[in-house]
Amino acid sequence: MKKHPYSRLPAHAYWRHAVAEVAPDEIDPVVDPPFRVGARDRIVTAGSCFAQHIGRHLAASGCNYLVTEKAHPFLTEGAAHALNYGVYSARYGNVYTSRQLLQLFERAYGRFTPKENYWVERAGVVVDPFRPQIQEGGFNSQRELELDRDGHFAAVREAFETLDAFIFTLGLTEAWRSREDKAVFPLCPGVAGGDYAPARHEFVNFGVDDVVADLTAFIAALAAVNPGARVILTVSPVPLVATAERRHVTVSTMASKSILRVACDILERHFSHVAYFPSYEIVAGGYGGLDYFGPDRRSVTPEGVAHVMRVFDRRFIKRNLVEEALRRTAQALTPVKPGAPDDAVAEAMRVMCDEEALELGATPTAATEEDEPGAEQLQGRSEG
Known part of the structure; x- marks a missing residue:
């Protein structure tokens, strides 16, 4: 037979060897990551709801998961979690978009102060527009919010x-922002605080160029304060709760995830210290014939999360023999309660997702071509 470029490729290059003939829960799409992270290296996470699974696994598996914003010692574990301490490395809540991440960095370093920096609700309760659900019941005063934000x-x-x-x-790529200074909110004003006003707020759907530009600026800013920092990007497999585009939510979901995936590919090729991890492909690809989505077709099942984290640990975490032995011993000694009720599993897998508030009180309507996203529609049509 004649020789050609496809004659002698490694097994991972052929669908039959890499997918069709591999056990469904052992499909591993990672090939030669540009770097690995030591178990003792300080690891920080941020992002959409799915990022919480990654942080939780890192902490449970003996990695050095860095949490810099800790709850006061007098708070119980349950109270601290309710106030979102330890959900991420710092108490920033869900960071859904690349622009939100870049602006978080700029705000933390005093380079950007949004004009719409407080939402004053009834009875004087104050809500942080950029962490609207971080504090149950809001803050008692603007001063209290300022002090908390300074510490944050x-x-x-x-x-x-x-x-x-x-x-x-x-x-996500969909977001709502201020018309005045382009400050991006994690949730549309009016959903979990504030008041939506078409004159002050606008919908935006970021494209590939926007995401690449945002993350390039963030990567440069991070390198300026931490030259040795490495970055791992991944795309959440969780579909949108709702879309503000004039199309079906499944179409918006595919468009959004595709934009994010292409942007990650561009960034990984450009930066040697940036890697991509295929969470999206493992869960949403469905190539192994396993269904990793729950009954709502959005929530990722424990089996899906376990598959993702198995691959991540195998490919991205570098442990010495002692660390690996301790990790395996800890897993073996972890008690398993037979017959655990389904709600216990659900609680263990629970994540804090701001965008789920979009469906609370929403009343879907038959939109017409002339409809504009008005205040009455926002809780049913926005980012997911």
Whole structure:
């Protein structure tokens, strides 16, 4: 037979060897990552809801998961979690878009102060527009919010300046922002605080160029304060809760995830210290014939999360023999309660997702071509 470029490729290059003939829960799409992270390296996470699974696994598996914003010692574990301490490395809540991440960095370092910096609700309750669900019941005063935000920004700076690896899970391209200064909110105003006003707020759907530009600027800013920082990008497999585009939510989901995936590919090719991890492909690809989505077709099952983290640990975490032995011993000694009720599993897998608030009280309507996204529609049509 004649020789050609496809004659002698490694097994991972052929669908039959890499997918069709591999056990479904052992499909591993990672090939030669540009770097690995030591178990003792300081790892920081941020991003959409799915990023919480990554942080939780890192902490449970003995990695040095860095948390710089800790709860006061008098808070119980449950109270601290309710106030979103330890959900991420700092108490920034879900960071859904590349622009939101870049602006978080700029705000933490005093380079950008949004004009719409507070939302004053009834009875004087104050809500942080950029962390609208971080504090149950809001803050008692603007001063209380300012003090909390100052401490939060200090924790964000510490995280960026001391981390060895930063894992960012990209979730969305759709967002709502201020018309005045382009400050991007994690949720549309009016959903979990504030008041939506068409004269002050606008919808935006970021494209590939926008995401690449945002993350390029963030990567440069991070390198300026932490020259040795490495970055791992991944795309959340979780579909949008709702879309503000005039199309079906499944179409918006595919468009959004495709934009994010292409942007990650461009960035990984350009930066030697940036890697891509295929969370999206493992869960949403469906190539192995396994269904990793729950009954709502959005939530990722424990089996899906376990598959993702198995691959991540195998390919990206570098352990010495002692660390690996300790990790395996800890897993073996972890008690398993037979017959655990489904709600216990659900609680263990629970994540804090701001965008789920979009469906609360929403009443879907039959939109017409002339409809504009008005205040009455926002809780049913926005980012997911």
